Amino acid sequence: MEEIFFIPYNYIGEIAGLVMGCLILLIMLYTSPKKTFVYKYVFRGTILSIVSILVHISILFVANNPDEYYNSFLFIFQLLLFLVLYNGILYFIFSYVNMMSIVRRRQRKEFLLMYSLLSAIYFIGVIVEIAATRLYSLELGGIDITHFVRFYSAAGIVCAIVCMNATISNRPNVARIIWYCVVTLVPVEIVLLASQILSVGLFHTVYSALSYVPVFTLGYILFHSNPYDEATGSQNEYGLVAYLDKHIGKRKMYICYVDLKYPNVGIFGDWVDDLFLKGLAICRAMEAIKPAFKIFRVSESKYVNLIEARDEKQFLSVINSIRGVLDGAKADAYVPFNYVIVSGEVPEDIGNPTKCRQFFEFVSRRFKDQNSSHFYVIKPIDYDDFLENYEISVALEDIRNRLDLEDERVLVYAQPIYSVETGSFRVAEALTRLKIGNQIISPDKFIPIAEASGTIHAITCIVLDKVCKAVESFSDYYDFDAISINISSREISQDNVNDDLMEIIEKYDFDISKIRFEITESAMFENFDRANDNMHLLTNSGIQFYLDDFGTGYSSFERVMNCPVKTIKFDKALLYKSLDDNRMDDIMSYMIEVFKKNGFVTLIEGVEDESQSQYSMERGFDYIQGYHYAKPEPIENMKKYFSRKNKY
Template sequence: MPYNPLFFQLRYDIIGEIAGLLFAVLILVFMFLTKPKQSKTYIFLLTGTIISIFAIMVQIVIVRMASTVSVYYNRNVFTAALTLFLTLYAILLFIYFNYINLLSEGRFRKRFVLIMIYITLSTIYFAVMIYLIVLKRLFFVRTDGIDITHFTRFYCVAGILCCIICMVITTLRRKNISRIVFRATVISVTIDVAVLILQIIATHAIFSAVTYVIPFVIGYQLFHSNSYDEETGCQNISAFESRFQTNERAGRVFYIAYIDFPQLADSSIVPNYEAFSMEVVRICRKIERISRKILMYRLNYGTFIAILETKERSDAENYTEQMRDILDSFFERIDDKIHYFVGVCGDSKRFVAVGNKYTQLFLRYLRNRYLKDGENVYYFANGADFRDFEEIYKIEQTLMDIRARMNPDDERIICYAQPIYSVENKSFRTAEALMRLTIDGKMIPPDTFIKVAEQNNCIHALTVIMMHKVCRAVEALVEEYDFDAVTINCSTLDFTDKTFYKEIMDIIHSYRIDQKMIRLEITESMMAENYDAVRYNMSMLNREGIQLYMDDFGTGYSNLERVVDVPVQTIKFDKSLLYKAVKDYRVDDIFTYMIDFFKKNGFVTLIEGVENEAQKKFSIDRGFDYIQGYHYAKPSPIENLRKYFDKKS
């Protein structure tokens, strides 16, 4: 066999470096495509990935030169390539070490300690590197290639030393590190050390690139492309849903704790943001340390959900009581006195039946129902809470379906009416239309569903449907009966839309009725929301001949100057003011003064809530023009107004 110098050349297997390069390029592409959160840790992650790509390319060039010494070798160029790689590797170690430290806000504050560690390690690293270069011991030139064993061992030992230091510091500071960060550090450090040891042993294979690419891949997957928040160590709502469904399928019993800071959850302006962020991190760490059965999830800046994977209610109560102690300690420590709400529920069968979306809604329902301004609240839900919420939940679903259909003939919305007595005519001349909701044959009172409708942006759909039903009823009544008008209550949200008046007039004009036979009731409190828009709608409706009533006057918002300034024709006094005036002569004096004031200024006065003969006489004596109440008639389907209105002659 003839001599072939290429056959006897020193060869290095670089498949590991090529794989590392592909991983690094791929993760870099994902970073630019997914646009992850631009946190402090992400900057290190992005920089480390870019430097990794350059380091791998330099390493591939080094291996190529070492394998073909007769073609490419130049000692100065080769030494420069080694120096460049070792410098890039040192930067990668710095980034890796700093990235892990940044994942714990508690450690990040001790910058002096970190700086001293950086300076010490960098000095040792570069001193040894220069020593090896000067003494020409970093590599050896042979006839069959270049032996880079010392070069490889040097940076591998440096990498192992960095991993050990990271592991030691992480273990010492475990209380200030989230559970997932600690686990990720242990896993990545263990993998790195194992691979670096193999790299030292394997003299003719180069695969060390995976030791600095894999940690960046793990960091990106856990804290940037995936659901973990690097500051608190919590996952987001998507992760909560996934865990919830996993527990459901496995038939596990579990409890849910809803932790909310009401002053912060719905506000983008947070007092002492940095200080509070540090406190939140401490809270999460302490709650995690209560038990491994507690899994924390972050919904937004000030709201968290914890899954308590325990079968026993006593254990869940014990865990949540410890959470409460942690939050009490936080409340006493922080200067801004940020209040908290903790709501706990644990009916896993009910969760399984309706799913985690229901659970989230129920937890928010607990917050809205039991939260008290300026107080810390801890509440463990019971069966009555579930039953009450189920009713609210069913109402919400019905209202949203009504809004989606927008059917003017929707049978779930029933139009009731209560006739109003005219003192001057001694007969019923008007009536107030009252909305009712039916679900599965059960009548739901307005006090229950109106607020739910407003919270779910369904109130406008109800107003439109009621307008159609009232107009249709008036159209039928006016053929045989003599009356002035029917009034309809409108929501604050309706009047804040400047196109509302036009929509109302379009509906009225679609029926064969005089537009003056439809009147609208508004509350004075709605004018505080968006006064300009409300007043604009009122003015435009007045121009079209629509009379307006000021409803619930005297309930705490009353301002005579503002009431006189808006275009209303009738002042409707709230029944609570009547009841107080009957019992207290001082309130009666104010009551009488306001009635006289409005009548002198051309307003029509109406009192509601009259339930007996004494209240009727009192109202007539005070000079009210109209009286409404159970003493005269109870609300009933609007068709029953035939019993109260006079027939046309």
């Protein structure tokens, strides 16, 4: 009789799965993954996978060496332990796939009931197999566990089919990337498990670990270490940068920049969840628009859509569809919201991903403070405006980084201010210009950029140093009271700003009272206490303050009088209104009287003709500033406006 030899099981596939599981677990532990709602299923599933593979390898090792290691009670315990662990793995896979849908999360009770039923059927099958002694059989030289492997592989196929069905039935609420993963991965899983059922009997090869470890690995890579968000199906800003870096300048690209403007959702209570679901519905509806485009979420409410359109006509059709989706969502939303859509082709010479994103954000900022929705298609002039803005930003960053107090790009002009009492020019206001190449940039263009980019303090320090140098050179030969410098509202609210300013002033030899600072009304509202403290410290050092642009903000008389301000500088808008409106004239006269009674000096700016000058004098202003008297000139020219001292 021919003797049949037992063929040892090959479990190299299990070892590969173990290595993969250990590596992904180490990455999870020693990086900073996105710990979303479903991350726990990936993390726990990976740990369970490693434990189950170790148990499975021990089963296969005993099956290959029964003479040395087989114990009936211990072996059946190993089989049962693996089957329990495998059911846990299927639970985490099933939970992960389903819980990536927000709608499914709201159906957790039904989900748990369904899986409890599947688990009950699974364990009933295990009991039947044990009772029929079919899980394994002893053979000459080994143990046959073919039926055991086929049993749990069949359970894995059932789980894969249920996951596919659940995803199909929930298709409208599933992100496109998740849909693609499921419809691609599940068939592969089914084929892999079906081949395992066949190969375990034919070739004694076991590799079932490769049917579940890659699921957790792929989930981690896609949604927790990498760009994709499982709820919205979008990538993050790093994904956007990588995509733009690869394709910008190499292919025609269209971008649709969407900024969703939500109200303070805290006041809407139970409707917050509905608002969140509405946002997800918007993402799903946009994904359904053809041709397909990629969605990148660059902040909580800002999205960049890269549209794969063959020409501008198709691009316009797509962005109009996006607009239709948002208008439809607005009409149905319980919580009101607005949006800004800025769309256009990416210019080939825009250069890099950062510059590309800045371009679209630059255009969208035009609608920042408007309480309505806007739909805007990029025009050629927008790119020209952005390039100027970009050059200014780059120059300001370089000026801040160098912090050269003699930087020739920062020009200091000054405008003399007429003293009504003396009939002469006693003070002047320093004004800043920025020189980039051969172009002189006015402050109304670069100051907002400097404030937004945090470079304004460097500009102030450079201007202050140049003004101090001019004041020192004038002091010995010319009779004047002071030159004032504008201080940003953000600066005066910063800690220790007075130390920086005084350090510059004290380098020079002149009476410190010849330097004065101008602040706007808004400075007293950003951080009133800190601004007030800094102003008191500088006042104690001998520096006077002007309150600039009075009448354009929201200052009360009480707050103004509690600040260490000496001069009230009325905005020109009040002057122009008072000339045409008797009621405003009465208010202006009253304010001047109140301030002068309380010891303040009054100054009016923007005086451009004789009638405005006459009106200002009649109303009792102490100082008058405007083109009618003098235009801004380089600060060195102020000496021609100041009286020369007599020398004996």
